[in-house]
Amino acid sequence: MYSHINTTRLSTIVNLILLIIITLLSVIQAYNLNIDKAKIFSHPHKYSHHRGSYFGFTVALYNSPNYEDQFVLVGAPRANTTQTLVVEPGTVYKCMLNSNCNEWQLDNTFGETHDAGTIIRDHSWLGASMSVENVENPRVVICAPRWKIKWKYDWYMNGICYYAEINANQSFDHSYIERIMSFTNKREQTAIDSNNNGYYKYGMGLLGFSLSTFRNGEKWNAVLGGPGAYSSYGTTVVLSHSQLGFNHVIPDFDEVSSTYLGYSMTSGKYFNINHIQFAAGAPRNTDMTGRVRVFYYDDYKYIVEAIDTLKGTQKGEYFGAALTSCDVDNDGKDEIIVGAPMWTKNGDEGSVYIFTTKNSKKFKLLLQIKGEVKDARFGTSVACLGDIDRDGYQDIAVGAPYENNYGAVYIFNGNQTGLSSSWSQRIFGNDFSHTMRGFGLSISEPRDIDGNGYLDVAIGAYLSGHAVVIKSQPVVSVDIKIYTKQMKIRNDTVSFPIRICSSFKGVRSPRSFNTSIKLKVDALHERAYIINLKREDRFYIMPSKLSRGVNTCENITILLKERNLNMIDPVEISALLTLDPELETSSVSSDNFYFDYPVINKNISKTEDNITLEFAVDCGDDNICHSNILLNFTTDLDNENHFVIGSKNTVKLFIDIQNYGESAYQTFVHILIPESIGLANNPVNCEPTRSSGIPEIICNMGNPLVNRHNLTLELVMKQARSIDNHVDLYAFVTTQSQNLNLNPTKQNLTIYFDDNVDIAVSGNAYETSYSCFNNENKQKLEIIKFQHVYQVHKFGVTPIMQSHLAISIPTHIIDDKTKKKIEIAKIHRTDISLHEFTDGQNSYCVQEKINNTYQTLNYPKINTNPNNYTLYINCTNPLIICTTISCFLETSSNALTIGNVAITMELQLRNFTGK
Template sequence: MLWPRGLLAFNLDEEQRSVYSGPQGSYFGYAVDFYIPEPGTVSVLVGAPKANTTQPEIQEGGAVYYCPWPAAQCKQIPFDTTNNRKIKVNGTREPIEFKSNQWFGATIKTHKSKVVACAPLYHWRTLKATPEKDPVGTCYVAIQNFSAYAEYSPCRNSNADPEGQGFCQAGFSLDFYKNGDLIVGGPGSFYWQGQVITANIADIITDYSFKDILRKLIREKQTGVAPPSYDDNYLGYSVAAGEFTGDSEQELVVGVPRGAQNFGYVSIINSTDLTFIQNFTGEQMASYFGYTVAVSDVNNDGLDDILVGAPLFMEREFESKPKEVGQVYLYLQESAFYFQDAQILSGTDMFGRFGSAIAHLGDLNQDGYNDIAIGAPFAGEDRGGKVLVYNGHSNGLNAKPSQVLSGFWASQSMPAGFGFTLRGDSDVDKNDYPDLIVGAFGAGKVVVYRARPVVTVDAQLLLNPMIVNPENKTCQLPSSRILVACFTVRVCAAFEGQSISDKIALKAELQLDSLKQKGAVKRTLFFDYHQSHHLFPIVIERQKRLHCQDFVVYLRDETEFRDKLSPISVSLNYSLDESTSVDSLAVKPILNYYQESTVTEQAYILVDCGEDNLCIPDLKLSATPDKDQLIIGEENCVVLLINPRNDGEGAYEAELHIKIPPEADYTGVERNNKALHVLSCDYKMENETRMVVCDLGNPMVAGTNFSTGIRFSVQHFENADFSIKFELQVKSSNKVNSSSNLVNLQINISAVAQVQIRGVSNPPQIVLPLHNWKPKDEPTKEDDLGPLVEHIYELHNIGPGAINDTLLHVGWPVSNQVEFLLYILHIQTHGPLQCQTSSAINELQIKFAIQEDTPELTAFLRNSTIPHYIRRRDIKVAEPQRRSSSKILNCTNVKCLIISCIVGQLDRGTSAALKIRSRLWAQTFLQRKNDHYTLSSNVSFGVKKMPYKVQPAKFPEGSIAIKTSVIWATPNVSFIIPLWVIILAILLGLLVLAILTLALWKCGFFDRARPPQDDMADREQLTNDKNTDA
């Protein structure tokens, strides 16, 4: 399997890197540069500003290391081997300079055979009577392969103190003009306004004297002091050189990261008189715009361009908290003094300090444009650091890096700082590709990355013929007599590239029908291998312009696949074969990152679509549902009657697509109607959308016109709106007119529920007076009050829809303002019912009697022989026959207790019941002898909601009255019968029985009747006759 392109780094070799190490804690790698004093001699210079040297009595003075290439042991360069110089003051020798912790090696710059290294924290005493330590900074120049040295400290003068050059820190930044003149940045001069100083190297070397501590150069130039408003600007924090005015003289580019009210800016300064020409200002305060500057002709138009780093730039996305990612700005020069608007590159790692270092790499991939490396020294895992390589083109830099180098040293006491310093545009291994040095001062390491030669391959695919006729079977499969249709695939390749050998090898893979997804049937196979893919080598010689190979491919039988219209895509993927041996020092070539390593061509299957082999169908679709309304709760089976047709040319892989709404489920094809065509349909999920896909033919030939039926069950109404919608369309694989019109079928939804309220009184009436019962002045238990009276109510949902959020109210006749009528003891519920009363019940704390087992309330209602009271929305109240003299007591004329209930969800066929257990307050009615009463409780309900988005226009409601009659009955008169009368009556009864029995005996009633003798003789004769016959 070949590697995908995006996974490979571009042409800096990360495997064969060279790593140099320095003393631990010395900040080895804080500054780096190539040193190539003459052709054929290459080395790397590394600054270690906290290293110890052989200088007597100097602690961590800093050093510069010479590291030969190929990698070997680094050694210190003896720029300065002396102790602090001293002067005699009042008879005592005191140091006039302080080299400990001077950070020598913090900056290094080379120009041909010249090397400059600086110590920006070098201090000197000044010439004042009172000793001071001013960080003026100093630099050392080495020439002639380190055979001669000279010190250069331009700020070491009598103009000391902060208001002068006492805090200059000369050498904080360094660069060379192309003519070899030196540029030194001193950001601390003049109350940290900063300044830039230029000098000629020959002047520094000529007549140099170690004792001439305040030496001045004739051709030295310095920017002067500015008004106080420029204090704390840090002019000279970074420096570079380039040509921007259209003449032959280079100008200075200087970073001022705290200028312009902390927005930062970069100035172009005339090299002749150090006057300011042009500024570029940052766009965000405190972003440190100007922290780094670099010059490169990125777009190869012959004009220098400027790059500026702002490593503290904070990016805000929408309303999220700002995050510090850093930015780099590229200003493309169009002509003298004129630049395009900045192209901006942004970092991606928070606090990674993207833009801390910017290096001109030269033409890294030999495409004719210069490339740039940008350091993000605290990005990546464990803050190890990253270096991002951006390739140039005619319009600037690519927005995305072609390669990201990551530090591979974990952070210890401090981050490794991989990418803190960078240097490029030099070729250490002489392969005509520039290389890159990366410093990681926190880890004390320096890495040299060499560029790999870039190979550009010209690969071609040729298919013959490009239209395959399935009927033209001219090839016979090997070891078989089967004839198949076939065509030829020709693969050709050539290459070019600088510093590439005369012969290269590629690993190639051909894939047939490559657009088909994995697992799908491949329509073509290799003739010799019977597979849809083939791996093979390609060896290309430079002297042979084009190398070609042929492969025969055959078409499967048409019964093995459906797709006849889509092109047969043939893809060639290739990569370099790196298994060939190379020199241990040579880097392996790499394919051009910006050239696709995949070549694709297409063949077509000949179809019956005319000379142009292009079928143009005319697909049409109409459909209707078999019902126009669905009622929630019913079975709701829907049949879609569908009529697809094709009035044009053949439609290949034609399918009917039905998008199923969330409320419906596919149940099958209608088969009971002979007038409807039966299709083959499948249920599918496409991008989380439920579909029914039915085959209409391959092809769906011209003139096709039929009707079919597809069945659905619609049951999921919880989130349904007032209608459901089916989307139908006929689709094909044809390129032109591939689909029919889109049909939207909409079926309305309604919610209906029939709700019934019914109730019963147990018992239906009470007869007074009560037998063996007497009222008590202070009742304590149930029986002291009177007879038991229970009212039971049932709310029943007949359906078909469910209901919820129903209000049920009961008005209970509790008293006539003075005396109790029906005294409530307990309220019992069944089902989703929650009730509360308008006042407390059983206020007298009457002790309950032991209750008999009560059947389930709704079952009691349905099985009871007691007359029921029933009401539905469409049924009138059925009332028992009233007694003409009965007085009705209800909530209109007596005090009622109100019971309010909230009924939860009732599905179709379910109920909720309420039982009120009370006692008739008998004393109240016994005082009104022979008065008949009817006690009536009223119950009403109102449905407020149904558990669907769809709600009915009018909700069910209703009410009934449940009545208990209290009547008086006249008692029967009792007579006391003496005992002797009872005994006499029994004896008389026995006597009458005896006389009746005697009379019957005399009449022969008890004699048994026997048959006559003649009959017996006849019966015997009959028996004999039967035996004779036998």
């Protein structure tokens, strides 16, 4: 009953809604970081009466070559240690994945001197930054940026870093190998600027506030941030390690301002894939928009040179507070990811910027991802996760440690164009514990700690003192395809076969696993169905098992329902492949070792396929029916459609439809009929309904309508009322074919109502004359009783439901001299008799006195001339008071004589006296 265009649009909308729902469901599901099997560590020496140790402020993963030892190093920069003489120096814990956490005592010294100064380790924030090299025997750098030296009365917060090497589990039983003390030269704690003003050079340097390590060929390097140097302008320290020890390179800056250069550090292959550069964040800068400066380091000549600068966009956003480098588009060159955690729309939502050098000699902005949660500070931490889903592109994690009080981490996946702007997984701190706070402040570099070929990650929640290790699940890409040999559906088709084939690919994936295929078969029109498959809501569920390297196929028969009227809209069949959520883990098979159940990479998978089968209709080679319909809408009344109310009971309505084009399928005529008239009966192919509260009848005019079809309806006119004046009828045609609209398919028709009726009233007295004297004793009578009878007649065919007869009778006269009222006549009773049968309930009379206000006429006074016995009484005389009797007479629809009204009165002769 809708046009082809409307049903196509409706089908598109329904499919779009279903697609959006399925997409939203897939987004909120976890990707391949398996939060259900996460390992949670808490600070092993947590006391309720102590302030928080910030356990989880930094995290770093390590695994031994044979996966015998897997652990996470967790920094707790405000922790007390077993060395009780030092107050909150901070420490690092080694937490075994299959055991507990133990403190790594990197520095046990107390009261040590350096260059005639005293070392102060109280509140030094050991563990504020940390790096573990990704090799079999890694170098480890752990920093304490609040480490101090006291020279007499002067205290300087230089910062320090500790260098160690891990070559066995026993390495953690020993302290550092070497201390990195780049800012401890006594003569360089302060300096004089060009204006002869003193400032702190390295005295408040905060060495190790941030760090990054990298290799250029065989040389291992580390870059350390010192944002407090040069009176908080900041600087960087580049370390090159060789057999001779560390070589320190510190760029010399003339500027003295609080830019905090070195607040964050990162390194990567930005311009040359054979050489690594590094970058340092300066989140304050002079205009408070933040900067990131990119440096080239020549590790042979030990020269540092600034080569590019990245700029923020919003004042106060803290652009450059966090940095990481990652090759998200797999072009061999790293992008720089910049966190701006105080970027604001409504309040510290945070933002992340991605810069690239692809096809450019300078960095350019590739993408900005804006946080959506107020006060979350999205971008406080950023980390490159490597290719965590093994799709060939590296991925990143972004921390929002204050989101919803718990904290959150977002995963964004790389692709050929750079980085997806939509997250693939969002992990909340309360996914693990409702006491977790600050989740996402730190995110480790990725490591494969369980040997399944997928990188894992650790995340710190520093406010509550937690560290969470999350392992990755295998990722597969799936493909599904529907095949059919049925080109078109014929009118006599009762069923047809389809074939559904699916397969999967994956790196280090299971050999086989179970899936479910959800089939939708003509969900919008429900003309087709499947037997022998379980149905849930709008889906048929088909279990399937996929095996690596095998294209698994299933044959299915689609059945068509009988008496199908809709042959224009095609039959749509879709198949959606999902992993079986009820599958037991033990049923997943692998080649050499245990695998977690895989997840689907929806970005490179084809999880859904659909086919569309059209009906074979007689509409040319394009199979699109172009009809050309003309509607004609008339009655059996005269040319102007005038109807005399009461002239007949029904009026015939003629509907004639002609099609001058191709076949018109599902052709219906809709007639809207007012409430005041109705239908004598419903034809076989018509159904009554309502449209916007108005009665409507919908009639099938052919499926298909090839050339012409007519229809006659009878309208019941008994309820037609002259007060309505007219009624409007409206008719229109709908078809599923594409109507060319060359002829009108909508039409209005107005029926006008006319009256044919008149009313006459006749009246007579019961007697023609009355005597004023008694016939027996000739005495004057005091009263005379008499009766008047009034008859109401109707002429014409138009019925009258009720008649109103008003009779005015003089009952009093006013004496012109005395002004007294004198009663002339008294109304004794009123009787109504109806000539046609009615129940009489709506027939009645009422009385009402009226005082005349007409002009005075020259009628004789009642006592002016006693010799004149003629007295004229009329209701138009102002001295006369009349009583009006109003009678309402219920009238039968076909009555010609409506009824009689008899009024009995008493003439009051005793009130008439002569002079």
